[in-house]
Amino acid sequence: AQSVTQLDSHVSVSEGTPVLLRCNYSSSYSPSLFWYVQHPNKGLQLLLKYTTGATLVKGINGFEAEFKKSETSFHLTKPSAHMSDAAEYFCVVSRKGSTLGRLYFGRGTQLTVWP
Amino acid sequence: KAGVTQTPRYLIKTRGQQVTLSCSPISGHRSVSWYQQTPGQGLQFLFEYFSETQRNKGNFPGRFSGRQFSNSRSEMNVSTLELGDSALYLCASSQGTVSNQPQHFGDGTRLSIL
Numbered sequence: 001a002q003s004v005t006q007l008d009s010h011v012s013v014s015e016g017t018p019v020l021l022r023c024n025y026s027s028s029y030s031p032s033l034f035w036y037v038q039h040p041n042k043g044l045q046l047l048l049k050y051t052t053g054a055t056l057v058k059g060i061n062g063f064e065a066e067f068k069k070s071e072t073s074f075h076l077t078k079p080s081a082h083m084s085d086a087a088e089y090f091c092v093v094s095r096k097g098s099t100l101g102r103l104y105f106g107r108g109t110q111l112t113v114w115p
Numbered sequence: 116k117a118g119v120t121q122t123p124r125y126l127i128k129t130r131g132q133q134v135t136l137s138c139s140p141i142s143g144h145r146s147v148s149w150y151q152q153t154p155g156q157g158l159q160f161l162f163e164y165f166s167e168t169q170r171n172k173g174n175f176p177g178r179f180s181g182r183q184f185s186n187s188r189s190e191m192n193v194s195t196l197e198l199g200d201s202a203l204y205l206c207a208s209s210q211g212t213v214s215n216q217p218q219h220f221g222d223g224t225r226l227s228i229l
Contacts, residue, residue: 041222041225042222042223043119043205043220043222044207044220046217049217102163102171102173103148103160103218104160105157105158105159106157107157108157
């Protein structure tokens with residue numbers, strides 16, 4: 001079984017300050033992990049993914065995430081928030097190597113960026 | 116390359132009716148998955164099709180069905196609509212061979228049931 005827990009439903013930061021969105025996962029198998037972002041009335045856009053190799057993963061728009069197996073975590077960070085980062089963020093897990101294209105989503109973290 | 120296209124973007128129906136939603140995947144992608152997004156339940160997996168075969172199915176009643184055509188386009192059908200079916204329905208496509216290939220999402224169809 002696989003599941004994702006996003007530890008904060010809402011995060012507020014000031015523009016120019018660091019962003020931290022926390023995600024813990026549970027998986028009976030080796031996981032593939034993703035972060036997606038959703039802007040209002042839009043679909044989900046892939047920010048970054050971890051499947052194998054380097055545990056620090058860099059994504060688009062300055063975001064990065066670190067896979068920590070011992071902590072079963074995959075937290076998303078950005079050094080300096082921008083107003084355009086305001087959106088909902090989803091941490092996602094799937095079973096690595098599986099041919100079954102099913103994603104398991106967290107409940108999402110709404111990021112607010114204050115000017 | 117064109118992205119995932121979902122039509123229509125918005126739909127209003129009444130209880131008891133049925134509805135068909137359409138999804139055109141990215142060219143070359145053979146897997147299409149459907150998700151339901153609601154404020155109460157979040158994002159829930161409906162089903163996945165690969166090469167015209169349903170490969171995986173979520174925990175939804177039989178009123179929800181889908182199919183995939185030989186050109187990988189997919190349709191989702193919901194019969195006997197209920198108020199609780201109001202949601203954003205998202206389609207995602209991927210090359211589909213293994214799960215580490217990311218899924219690319221369309222902008223969704225927002226279905227409102229009156």
